[in-house]
Amino acid sequence: MNPFDNISPLDTRYYQKAVTKYLSEGSRIRYQLKVEAALARALARKKICSFKIAEEIARACEAVTPEEVYKEEKKINHDIRAVVNCIRNRIDHSSKPFVHLGATSYDIISTAEALRFKDFANSLLIPSLKEFLRTLIDLALREKNTIQIGRTHGRHAVPITFGFAMAEYVSRLGRRTQMIEEKANAIRGKFSGAVGAYNSMSLFFEDPEKFEVEILRELGLKPSTHSTQIVEPEFIVDLMHAVVSTFGVIANLADDLRHLQRSEINEVAEEFRGAQVGSSTMPHKRNPWHFENVKSFYKEFMPRMFTVYLDQISEHQRDLSNSASSRFNVEMLAGFLFAVDRLNRYVKSLIVDKRAMKRNLDSSKDMIIAEPLYLLLAAHGHNNAHEAVRRATLYAQKQGKPLKEVVLATPDFQQFFDKFTKEQMAIINDPEKYIGISARKTENVCEYWEKFFN
Amino acid sequence: MNPFDNISPLDTRYYQKAVTKYLSEGSRIRYQLKVEAALARALARKKICSFKIAEEIARACEAVTPEEVYKEEKKINHDIRAVVNCIRNRIDHSSKPFVHLGATSYDIISTAEALRFKDFANSLLIPSLKEFLRTLIDLALREKNTIQIGRTHGRHAVPITFGFAMAEYVSRLGRRTQMIEEKANAIRGKFSGAVGAYNSMSLFFEDPEKFEVEILRELGLKPSTHSTQIVEPEFIVDLMHAVVSTFGVIANLADDLRHLQRSEINEVAEEFRGAQVGSSTMPHKRNPWHFENVKSFYKEFMPRMFTVYLDQISEHQRDLSNSASSRFNVEMLAGFLFAVDRLNRYVKSLIVDKRAMKRNLDSSKDMIIAEPLYLLLAAHGHNNAHEAVRRATLYAQKQGKPLKEVVLATPDFQQFFDKFTKEQMAIINDPEKYIGISARKTENVCEYWEKFFN
Amino acid sequence: MNPFDNISPLDTRYYQKAVTKYLSEGSRIRYQLKVEAALARALARKKICSFKIAEEIARACEAVTPEEVYKEEKKINHDIRAVVNCIRNRIDHSSKPFVHLGATSYDIISTAEALRFKDFANSLLIPSLKEFLRTLIDLALREKNTIQIGRTHGRHAVPITFGFAMAEYVSRLGRRTQMIEEKANAIRGKFSGAVGAYNSMSLFFEDPEKFEVEILRELGLKPSTHSTQIVEPEFIVDLMHAVVSTFGVIANLADDLRHLQRSEINEVAEEFRGAQVGSSTMPHKRNPWHFENVKSFYKEFMPRMFTVYLDQISEHQRDLSNSASSRFNVEMLAGFLFAVDRLNRYVKSLIVDKRAMKRNLDSSKDMIIAEPLYLLLAAHGHNNAHEAVRRATLYAQKQGKPLKEVVLATPDFQQFFDKFTKEQMAIINDPEKYIGISARKTENVCEYWEKFFN
């Protein structure tokens, strides 16, 4: 098959080899086969069949290929029955009855899904998130004292440090990663039959829930607290919420970083490689492509949460209107990992221009003192400080004079200035000191998450 | 590449060979090459280069492969510049300057996108929709006299015919198909340069808009009414709305048909093929799989409209946060076509059980007369007919007697019965006659859309 | 103001007096005043102002009305400054400077929001959810032995009990309620100033984070782990996810119950009150209105999660494009509570028709044995049991004979029947026994959640 005949950008432009082990159609079938093998072994332990038969089945499960299964499905029009037939075709007649015995299709499908999502999270996604967190912590700590103007409404407010701005993402991403880890390891399997009441397993076992626990333990899973034909959907829904809300966090970071690359702001830049071309017509132009790309991935995948929510609803003991749609969950996971890895790579090599940060801060330096001035006047007893400072700024703007100069010359303020402490007066004289506890907070946040994940 | 290593179900389970010509990554590049060729020819007509050079470029455009372009992009990190370089590599030195001359990347990308979506719609999607409409018209006309109980709130209301129920979808799908046709043929291209003001083309042409018209005419497209780096997004947005709202219509039909297959209702059935397996544990079970599948496709793809809406917003003369996301539009189109074709196939072979329809109707037959009875009493002057009939039904239920019997024996009603016409009385006596103009309406709706598309 | 001039159905048709205390515009302002009072008291404890002044401010905070604040805002065009001015207007000149001292608007707004959402959850929402859980537990236990046919794809599968079907919702709703409780009590406040770096509070305190903890402790809240102008958005996002995913669970239940009221199924019914009118033209018609209504509320409010996700993104230290939108979060909370209460009321008075359940089960009774039969044949060594049973069912259908009769007469099966245990044979003879552990599972699930919330 020619990969350029693929439709999904995930299978061409944004293809990642590593995820195929967990998220491809082939992996779906391979995990189902793993579950069938676990069932056979559990049946043997319960003496329903011999261990020899169980191992024969397990070996067959390893040998069956997705191609084979698809070929069989084409004939009989049932996906899991096709898996079963392929296993049966590879074993002795006398062993055949024990393949899939007592299971309903979704005992296999739901359990396999839980397993591969868990494996994907633990093997690829969480390591990537932790690596990205590492990148962010390093950046935040390195820049914890780099003064930058804080911005609200896109307008200059009061100063922070760039490290502090990055610590926001350490904190938010840390908590989200924790949630993904929690939810990925909480997803459940099931072996409770066609309608969840253990009808079939009850034919053989006094306590079919124990048997369910046993099969699932072999796979490292727990059973759903209640099930119908399928596991309670909320385990997956919560995992997907953890993913999509983390996507929101990284999209926010991508937005911040691409806006800081606006020509007029220019405080950071994406690394630009050797022969890279800036634009097809403007050869010099360097664009925040990769941050835009991460935002674009967010726009593509965030809305898919609504499919996940819609799939919560399944009539009675199950209708299959969530079957095809839930198959697409892998796209969201693959797209998310892609975005995390890309963002990590470009944050890691981010170019921070301290001089530009200083230049931008300086352009507002004079006005920054309005806030501490008003507060100190008020704290020292001026009973209309906010309004008084507002007027002083208007006057300064009109006169084209620095606010500091206007303020220091305002007779009404003198009596209050006398009460200012030395540190307080120092801030009025040098607004770059007005950064609160930016550096200390950055350190604390970074230290917390550093420890948390070690 | 092993297709089972693909992530998207669209590239494995739901793969459709036919759409690759328009929706695959390869097709994206091939259409871009078509646009580059059209540009070269237009330049020749304007005497910027010779016709010989233009044809040399056009031939190169036909020869370049997606593989080549991807290889080049890996080196230089720019997708369209890679296309350009691949063309340049296949032509003479003296021809090279005229490749892509005056164009910005998105002149090529936006125009190519418009073209392949239009081609996809006209070549595959609209024919499929018309074929499905044909199927529905045939079904509606065939069953125009098949009496079925009408249902509101899932409860028996008053009778219709099954053909009339299907005519709903003829009408809704007819209008939607008309809209898709209109919107697909209204999408536009552009050749207005990097920010839409024709900066580059103005270097060469007095009236660069004329030149734009000329290139696009060759491709069968019109220029966007205004453009920035990209075409006004609403052309694509409207097409996608047409698609997603049609998806709503077919999902509704799929829902209706799967509910009519509930065991207790059983009025229709999906065709079931030879060796098909009903369930992995209940061998006899026949499920409305394909109708569930269509609903599930709807759940997967409808939410993607929100990506399309989000992509309407692009800062200033363009930011690229809609670039990756818009690449996924092809998935929605492919998924929709898949659902239409599948639904068509299973509606075409739908098994309609008239006896079951009759049986279900009969179970409510007695109560159906409540509505015409109340109306006729009122029309003939009973001033509290609704309440009087309500009481009669409660009484009938309590007594376990047929409503008709109770009603005919109610002294208060006699004077009004005397005024009923023969036809009116006939309906009270046989509620199966109470189907309004079901058959006639079915014919009219079908005739309208049959003519419309011929 | 005439309530019929309101636009939102939440302020007319679906108006709930009780929620106004937490979710109305007036409550928004009253909670902001509470936060201003807490700030004043904390300032006094830190000796920035006297306790007398703090109490004067706190008294003013109790006296200020929303009307007043709106009037002031109209003059000065700033919502929180209007709150501040209204407090100032009610106190002595010398106390004025200490109102709002050191706080930025969003210290007040974010904290007030956290507080009222938490109060709403603890005072109204969680009690309602627990009451509903109680209703469901009672219903499940009462009907734990009521046999009902299990349904997959809307088709009869194998039997369960109605109590078991309800236990699904006990389990899912239990876990969701637990999550809402957890997330509602985890939301945070902040007092870290205009850009989150404690710039202003650092003017007065060595350790402004301690001061933040102190104010918030008075309100029963903790500070955000990191903040910009606003609290990290994920605390609210997680709460809203908990709400919207619970909405999915109750919508699923509503769907199940309305489908069970289809005329052909008729297993349950909504309570119908005295003078209630069924339909405007069909006086006898009883519809599952309230369950449809709950589903409709879900359709209205679930998509609003999209707004919550979009509001996660705020540029740099804050842009205000999430300000108006986040004001609408109250609608989602109000709508959800409405739906929970309504569903509770109609589930509590649900009419369960055991005879109808029996009748529906009986209609499929014969075919139910296909599953246990195939499984027992397989377990006892028949090496092609699934296919053999599939053929037997086709044969039975063709011959119009009961499956049981066909099966018992099949010579090939005899040798296996001999190996069946008495209990196994009993199930083949009476499929009503084939309900697995429906009753026991129901008990366990109910017991677990009963204990959990006591």
Place this chain on the structure above:
Amino acid sequence: MNPFDNISPLDTRYYQKAVTKYLSEGSRIRYQLKVEAALARALARKKICSFKIAEEIARACEAVTPEEVYKEEKKINHDIRAVVNCIRNRIDHSSKPFVHLGATSYDIISTAEALRFKDFANSLLIPSLKEFLRTLIDLALREKNTIQIGRTHGRHAVPITFGFAMAEYVSRLGRRTQMIEEKANAIRGKFSGAVGAYNSMSLFFEDPEKFEVEILRELGLKPSTHSTQIVEPEFIVDLMHAVVSTFGVIANLADDLRHLQRSEINEVAEEFRGAQVGSSTMPHKRNPWHFENVKSFYKEFMPRMFTVYLDQISEHQRDLSNSASSRFNVEMLAGFLFAVDRLNRYVKSLIVDKRAMKRNLDSSKDMIIAEPLYLLLAAHGHNNAHEAVRRATLYAQKQGKPLKEVVLATPDFQQFFDKFTKEQMAIINDPEKYIGISARKTENVCEYWEKFFN
């Protein structure tokens, strides 16, 4: 009722008196009464009742109040039957039977909804949109020659004029307004009874479709092409799409204008009124509040389109799971109008700082020539112009020299410069001339839409 007890921000903070006539709960009932009156008159024309009775009913319809209807509904639990009873209560016994005769609830509800949405659009929404278009046209024409740097990826690209940037929105908003007008006037009513087959009306009329046309004509509406209990949903869906996609356009404009107000860019400013307060702690700070607000409204209301799409699906001849949700459509309409009016007001008073635009352009002036230079070199035969210019810019940056200087001194380029026309050379010398047809295009777009709506 205290308005501060309202939940929805639309009923407090964002309340608009004007819309209550069309979008309030009261208006819903008043429009239903209008439809009942039209029905009575049509019955009279068909001689089912006398004209005197019809007028008595029509007068009663004018007199009935929403309060009355709600009171009655509380008793009987049916909204339209309550309307009917209120009318009946005000008329003579002998007239009572003719109220609502032959109609089903949704004949009234669907028709009334269509009517008030149409009236709202024609009376308020479209006039507001046209006024806003007028504002944009005025702004675009006024600034058609104001040079501004074009921006892609947020980075300086090549120049345009600010008028041209605004013309984008004239064009997009023009087409959207046209679509809203088309779709609002295309919505339909219905009088086809409980399941759409004209069952009831067929009791009285040979051709009930004619009767339907007659009632609706009186209201200025056409009948749905097919109906079930309700009008085909796509008429409303298309109107809502027109609205929500227009919301995308105005959100995009709001985004552009708020980004142009970033401190570093500062090209435009929101009007700031007299006593207005900039920030609660930074008295001098002027924020793009209203543009942020419009964006926030978009985030609140765009996702509601999801509800509209979900409401397309209604089982069989209708289930009511779209009843409550469709009642909330009025919120989207009210929210959209609010945003349009607000944006109009602040665009109308927008402060444009031409000097800032010039300053920003100047900062990139030197690099701008890269594009025309490469193109002219290529057009004049340089066979590797893009790469040659790319290298020149890298060299210029390294050397800290102006690109123009570097380029003019490059020996390789001299032979090509000789071929440049005078106009071409002038652009290399003054990049401010490199604005393509910005002014002319602006004029044409404005002229087109000016004419279109006159």
